[in-house]
Amino acid sequence: MSTLKICLVSSEIAPFAKTGGLADVSEAFGRYLSAQHHDIRLIMPFYAAIDTRNYQFYPVEYALNCEIQMGSKHYTYHMYTTQLPGTDAAVYLVHCPELYARPSLYTNDADEPIRFALLNRAAIELCQRMNWAPHIFHLNDWQTALIPVYLKTLYSWDGLFHNTKTLLTIHNIGYQGSFGADVINDLGLNTYYTYFDASDLYHGRLNFLRTGIRHAHKLSTVSETYAREIQTADYGEGLHKDLQNRSEDLVGILNGVDYQQWDPQKDNLIPYTYSVHNLRGKNLNKRFLLKKMGLSYDRSIPVIGMITRLAEQKGIALLRGTLELILAQYNVRFIVLGAGEESYEQFLHYIQSSFPEKAVFFKGYDYPLSHLIEAGSDIFVMPSKYEPCGLNQIYSLKYGTIPVVRKTGGLADTVQPYDWRTGQGTGFVFEHYTQSGLQWALEYALSTYAHKNVWKKLIRRAMLQNFSWEEQIHKYVELYTRMLPGKIK
Numbered sequence: 001m002s003t004l005k006i007c008l009v010s011s012e013i014a015p016f017a018k019t020g021g022l023a024d025v026s027e028a029f030g031r032y033l034s035a036q037h038h039d040i041r042l043i044m045p046f047y048a049a050i051d052t053r054n055y056q057f058y059p060v061e062y063a064l065n066c067e068i069q070m071g072s073k074h075y076t077y078h079m080y081t082t083q084l085p086g087t088d089a090a091v092y093l094v095h096c097p098e099l100y101a102r103p104s105l106y107t108n109d110a111d112e113p114i115r116f117a118l119l120n121r122a123a124i125e126l127c128q129r130m131n132w133a134p135h136i137f138h139l140n141d142w143q144t145a146l147i148p149v150y151l152k153t154l155y156s157w158d159g160l161f162h163n164t165k166t167l168l169t170i171h172n173i174g175y176q177g178s179f180g181a182d183v184i185n186d187l188g189l190n191t192y193y194t195y196f197d198a199s200d201l202y203h204g205r206l207n208f209l210r211t212g213i214r215h216a217h218k219l220s221t222v223s224e225t226y227a228r229e230i231q232t233a234d235y236g237e238g239l240h241k242d243l244q245n246r247s248e249d250l251v252g253i254l255n256g257v258d259y260q261q262w263d264p265q266k267d268n269l270i271p272y273t274y275s276v277h278n279l280r281g282k283n284l285n286k287r288f289l290l291k292k293m294g295l296s297y298d299r300s301i302p303v304i305g306m307i308t309r310l311a312e313q314k315g316i317a318l319l320r321g322t323l324e325l326i327l328a329q330y331n332v333r334f335i336v337l338g339a340g341e342e343s344y345e346q347f348l349h350y351i352q353s354s355f356p357e358k359a360v361f362f363k364g365y366d367y368p369l370s371h372l373i374e375a376g377s378d379i380f381v382m383p384s385k386y387e388p389c390g391l392n393q394i395y396s397l398k399y400g401t402i403p404v405v406r407k408t409g410g411l412a413d414t415v416q417p418y419d420w421r422t423g424q425g426t427g428f429v430f431e432h433y434t435q436s437g438l439q440w441a442l443e444y445a446l447s448t449y450a451h452k453n454v455w456k457k458l459i460r461r462a463m464l465q466n467f468s469w470e471e472q473i474h475k476y477v478e479l480y481t482r483m484l485p486g487k488i489k
């Protein structure tokens with residue numbers, strides 16, 4: 001196989017900086033493409049939140065004191081590099097404290113568009129400094145979506161990129177990078193306004209994602225169902241027409257899972273490993289988890305787990321009413337790990353104080369605890385309003401923690417509805433985004449749980465599902481290869 005040169009630009013890459021699945025997926029691209037001996041180089045911001053004690057970062061000698069003019073503003077940045085742990089892939093980080101030394105990865109600050117426009121330009125300029133012409137710029141979400149336009153405008157003079165193609169992967173259409181149109185000056189693109197959507201500009205807006213959708217050579221998203229959904233008015237968040245126009249160039253490729261990190265048989269973040277052949281450890285983890293959370297343990301009482309960003313997308317609104325009802329009527333335990341919007345945090349605090357013996361809300365971001373919840377819960381709930389792919393339901397399957405999900409996006413593509421008549425299926429799936437839908441699915445799961453042998457079979461079937469990246473990465477390699485004009489050298 002020929003070696004592909006891929007420059008992957010992302011606003012999050014695990015283990016360095018993560019708020020959600022984008023980080024896991026960006027890391028996986030690095031890991032699985034480099035394992036296949038492709039030349040993959042990853043570029044991200046050097047956020048203040050990055051732990052500089054655990055990883056070694058080296059200054060890139062030919063990319064220090066880089067000067068860049070962004071409209072009227074001038075910035076100086078330095079590039080640092082490190083290896084993606086356990087791989088041969090190099091990660092490059094744009095060190096510009098003026099832009100990236102903030103308390104969180106994303107902000108509502110006035111210069112948010114500049115923070116990521118600079119990432120886009122620094123990625124292009126790093127390739128120039130390395131004199132390295134990637135076959136593909138693989139871009140992810142709005143934060144990297146201006147690269148196609150920059151290549152067509154400010155950098156079009158550089159023959160280095162004449163054969164370079166751009167692939168924009170949409171991980172979440174709910175976040176578009178929509179700003180006031182006057183930012184065009186600071187992007188350095190005011191003389192190139194025709195590259196932006198005329199109607200947006202007319203209404204005083206400029207949308208990074210829409211611009212990327214227009215100008216990238218190819219588009220992908222992270223499940224087949226979501227690829228269809230975002231071309232409809234219901235799910236397209238105002239971009240469905242732009243996507244319909246590019247439907248020939250849009251493909252859905254389901255995310256994979258890194259089973260080196262998420263496999264109960266070798267997970268060193270859980271106290272008891274277990275496998276499909278020996279489930280004893282699962283129950284011991286349940287006891288351990290409940291003790292840690294200060295809840296009483298009884299083998300026969302089901303534990304419902306949840307790990308999530310607390311955002312509208314995740315269907316937290318459906319839990320209102322439904323959760324109170326389930327907790328009042330059933331003998332269950334409910335453990336949720338998450339952080340995000342304050343109103344949802346308040347709701348979950350209220351749930352915990354209303355049912356102190358049954359429910360715990362662990363506010364925050366905690367990677368080891370996320371593994372323990374996967375291992376120690378019986379049921380995993382993910383009632384998303386929309387879900388481009390979703391990783392937690394796939395981790396749950398592997399851990400024999402039966403998912404309760406809504407039939408949307410990647411949830412629909414990874415969880416097969418359980419049917420008591422045939423005994424087939426891997427989880428409980430409800431169709432409509434309503435409280436009664438979620439209640440039905442949870443009650444169905446709880447009544448099935450009461451039949452120990454049936455449940456055991458369900459666990460085994462779930463654990464045998466395989467969504468490994470090894471399978472999925474080939475689909476990206478095929479896509480990259482199809483994008484190239486001729487044979488690659």
Ligand code: ADP
Pocket residue numbers: 019020021022024307308309337338339364365366367370389390391392393
């Ligand atoms: P999204 O990217 O929309 O948040 P995904 O299911 O694709 O949804 O990915 C979420 C990732 O973030 C998973 O790896 C999940 O375990 C992790 N995660 C989310 N919230 C937390 C949290 N509070 N603590 C630890 N991990 C979390």
Ligand code: GLC
Pocket residue numbers: 020021022025171172222255387388389390391410
């Ligand atoms: C997004 C989506 C999620 C997806 C992840 C990685 O944040 O919300 O469904 O799994 O990106 O692609």
